[in-house]
Amino acid sequence: MVQEEIRRNNVGTLLRHVHLGGSVSRTALSERMRLNRSTIMALIAELTRAGLVREELPQGTGRAGRPSLVVRPESGRAYVLAFDVAVDRLVAARVALGGIVLDRREAVRPRAGADLDRVVEVLAEFGRRLHGEAPPDALCVGVGASYCGMIRPGDGMVRFGPDLGWVDQAFGAELGRRLGLGLPVSVGNEAHLGALAEQQRGAGANFQNLIYLHGDVGVGGGIIVGGKLLDGDSGYGCELGHMVVNPYDGRPCGCGSHGCLEAEVGERALLDAAGRPAELFGRDAVRAVADDADRGDPAAQEALHRIGDWLGIGVANLCNLFNPGMVIFGGTLREIYPGMAAQVRARIAANALPVARERVRLRTSALGYDATLAGAAELGFSGLLADPLGVLARTAPCSARR
């Protein structure tokens, strides 16, 4: 019984290494898992028989002699469906082990509200199609979704979705029902998932303490403390966008407060500062300000500097509180951060304690707008990685479910 648990755990851990590493040698697996070579080979053999990994020669080693084999994830057997409800679009993807996006569907979504029913209808339709087009022997092993709002841990209930005006909407349950795959849907907040994805596959690989800021209409946050996402007492921590930075002169915030970080550095604040008309909004409008600043437009540059000053105060506060190894700017902040990096750095130098900031690295997201989708895919894979062979044994092939 205990032996069986240890073996299951080892199989899962090995698959996780291969899934996240993309290509790992037997020797590296042996070292990381502290298991001897014959045990590692037995685990690889099990996963190979299950169709989840394959061994092959490393590409382009160019060394003399026989190179040692590397283990790679097999992308044809197991996949997850990943969904992303962002402020301006709905995305669905079929994602293989190794985080490879095999296929995707995307729809623009109107800014002005959309009810649960409509959003779920679009996503479920995408999901069923992606599933229907998978090879007959492929197995859908999980479903994950990213949502731009506060999600109750456990059941995927949207507690508060400021953008769509959702309060207590059973998004995860409803999407699961409409997909009709008999699989539960794991839902996470977009910035939380973006942070995990950047740590697992992006700019923050191997950082145990990092902060991810996700810009869209507002600013979301995912904070990794000691290798784990900070969740707080009931799963609603990390709301760095609602840190008050401008208490007495602040812009109104969608949350009902004033002077929140997201009110001062969010999309509207930037577009207003750049003198853009109220009808303009969205990623393209934000990128246009960044592009204009790049081309030397003084109004756009001044807008970035002003917003960068507020962002810098927020990041300085986060350095003092979290002493992070890295701060990552994602979503639309990835577009505008380069034009405001000097202000952000100046504020950190002025407002964060030297010991709390001396080693911090500031980076833009490596995964770009797909960070949230990648995080959703990881949610979907979590069951398989906990017990690969058990999950495969319990999963019917796609052909049997159509």
Place this chain on the structure above:
Amino acid sequence: MVQEEIRRNNVGTLLRHVHLGGSVSRTALSERMRLNRSTIMALIAELTRAGLVREELPQGTGRAGRPSLVVRPESGRAYVLAFDVAVDRLVAARVALGGIVLDRREAVRPRAGADLDRVVEVLAEFGRRLHGEAPPDALCVGVGASYCGMIRPGDGMVRFGPDLGWVDQAFGAELGRRLGLGLPVSVGNEAHLGALAEQQRGAGANFQNLIYLHGDVGVGGGIIVGGKLLDGDSGYGCELGHMVVNPYDGRPCGCGSHGCLEAEVGERALLDAAGRPAELFGRDAVRAVADDADRGDPAAQEALHRIGDWLGIGVANLCNLFNPGMVIFGGTLREIYPGMAAQVRARIAANALPVARERVRLRTSALGYDATLAGAAELGFSGLLADPLGVLARTAPCSARR
């Protein structure tokens, strides 16, 4: 070998339960440690032989029949020396298992600077006396110290002690050398240790996510995330006192910045707001403002309200970031919090997201000014609790060291 490690771990875990619980029944130990009764009894017997615990009848059960025995820590055998370098005093204590202060020495320390040499001289003298007066068969099993500044993890180096003007001073090493007990000194930041002590023995017992704010000249912080102290990438997180809350109109802060939480709610801010002369400072002066406000003095009440508003902004930000189960006000904040609780609560209601604040409890410190000393004692006990019998075997009795 593995068996031996498991046994050592079990002995330590049982001692920790008794040390923190004060009095624990065999049944409770069996349940908490998931071990059967005979294993628990064997572990208790080992610790009893070592003189670290004793079994006795529970006090005042008043029930008929034979009550079951409880296990208590034995206070005569093992003790630690705990030191506290606070902004206005130096404290040393001999502390027994169970956190019982057996003996203590305390000296007022002048506000205006003191060099490492002088501080260590006073503490080492206290320590040697406390040690010299211990019973001959008692064992000093560790030394812990709390310091009002930023401490490098590992070696007790004071990286930054704003109050004494210390930068990179080898406090832990020097205190260890002067004590001459052949024991290393574990040093921690006072607010970090206060947070751990409140979680282990105070207001926050059993809370896995809590924030401790420690007021003295400034405001220090200890933040527990998922049961562990947030340390950050290099051990310098939790500096909530330097979160900027008033960026453009803020008071100057000792750190060189402006508008930090501690600049707005620290001792000087309060005393200035209450119109107290610049010569007044310290705990008594702060308490006098709280007392005056209690007696209905409008200027003192107004000062508390104003400071409470800033404190509330800071706590609202912390709720959004950490979604804590509890926020604890310690040090001088314990004196003044009751008079500003309404402002703090109003700010939290206005500036923290409902889901992030709906379950948070606000409390004053249960351990009072001794929270930091209690935390230092726990640092001292950490070695013993990891391997009780091993540490005892390696420790010479006090009589042999005098």
